Amino acid sequence: MIELTGLRKVYASPDGDVVALDGIDLHVERGTVHGIVGRSGAGKSTLIRCLTGLERPTSGTVRVDGVTISDLAENKLRAARRRTGMVFQHVNLLDSRTIAANVAYPLEVAGVRRHERAARVAELLDLVGLGDRAGAYPAQLSGGQKQRVGIARALATEPGVLLCDEPTSALDGETTRQILGLVRDLRDRLGITVVVITHEPAVVRDVCDHVTLLEHGRVVQTGALAQVVTAVGSPLSRALVPVPDLPPGDRRALVEAVFSTDAVPTSVAFAAVAALGDDVEVASATVEPLGGVRVGRLIVDAPTGRVPEVVERLRAAGLDPLAVPTATDAGREVA
Template identity: 55%
Template structure:
């Protein structure tokens, strides 16, 4: 569906060229919700502009649905862009036009018949939950309603790909979740490929199928969301995963709980059916040791649940080795975070 092959983008600003995107290879399958996450300056916004042809790569190729966007020009590029729509962080609505007129605008530009425009706009207003607000102006809408207009406008020409550039970062957490639920519904209903650019791991966790982590223009880690959350490989990825705990502050583990404890503190990470195992009870029965639960949490991703549990136990080295082996044999990731 979307193929990026050895894509690089270098901006020539004076004597020092800026490498915004550095030798990126990505494959995004049709119907996926794909997250690209990174902090400011990581290159993710430049990457999304390469996807819709607003920027031309310095080297490499971008192919969408068999069309090479990176080399398309003129009418060919214009036709390709009709199938690649965008949702923006700050909405980019026409303030002098109503909700209905904003949604209709892209269809008018494309030359669609008036009757078709009226029918499509009515359909989209209902889809995004704006029934009754058709004649309102952007200044009369909340942030979430403005973004719903932006999404409806992006869907007007029935695109194959929806690009979302920080589409929820200007919204409060509750409204963010509502917009993410809407995007997930659109994806499932129409099998629409969605590429999300974000710096919020909560966004990735909630709706994405796969994620690429960018740093200094490079993709440093990529994979299925559940795998990346449970087994992050790079320091920046682990930092993003910790960010999800901070999204709900009460879920964060307090390391001070271990300060005065003798023995070992073990962190368990488990996914899928493993989340329903009576792990603590089984360990207690098998080893005859008291296991103290320090902290636990469960998180939902688009493809299943994963959980983390911090246990304290006083055990000798042999017992501890056997405990860790039993957990790993049962498909549970574990690590000793303190051993006195």
């Protein structure tokens, strides 16, 4: 479990102080995959570096599995760091070592005996699906395979927490899916907590249980995936549930609702629109599984003057509608 309380990080720079983290309160449940999204410079990497103890907070506390990392003296930090495995976008493998020897490296540093090391390395390579490539060198591997080695190496010291900073940004779509499948599988099999920084909506949608949006070092939105995407008009809902490009046509005004189809069946939503008469139309309707629920997004096209009536009718049907100027100006990328 991870608990951040009032976490602040201020960097001194020649141009003055940079507030990278400005009072972060965040709780990450054990055994969950937590996504961190936000624009470049939002403070995502700083947050992860504070979690590993690589960076000392200016103020506030960082607790990982009951240990207050932010209070530890330098000499205790090294041992504490073994509790968190790190995976980066670019895996820095030692080219002169086989992949088995790369995975063994953190175990050597930790003083694990040779025969124990060998057994553990074999187990780790099996875990990431590279059991038959132990003797290969990094140059002989694909990008996805290298990332698997990076994950095996990060897990070598049996950390309770795996921290991933853009782990799949350098990989193609299919390889990304495989790596994310592996991460989820590891979470299920090892019960580890995973924090993953990403700018790819697909990563959040496919692998995260919870997600947090950072802006200027602050938490703008956080919660379970199903909950944040059904918060209509919320930045994460916009970013994670695609808003279709509607043809311009002779559109008048749009009203949008995002909902769990468990709470409001699509037939009920459609019936509410139908009851409004012929000049009110469904401009777009999508339903897709996300965060363990089926998420519907309904966009209704109506004469401008009837918007309040549409909103009221949809609300009566159990939806939480919002009048939007246009649906097409919403961004698709995560922040």
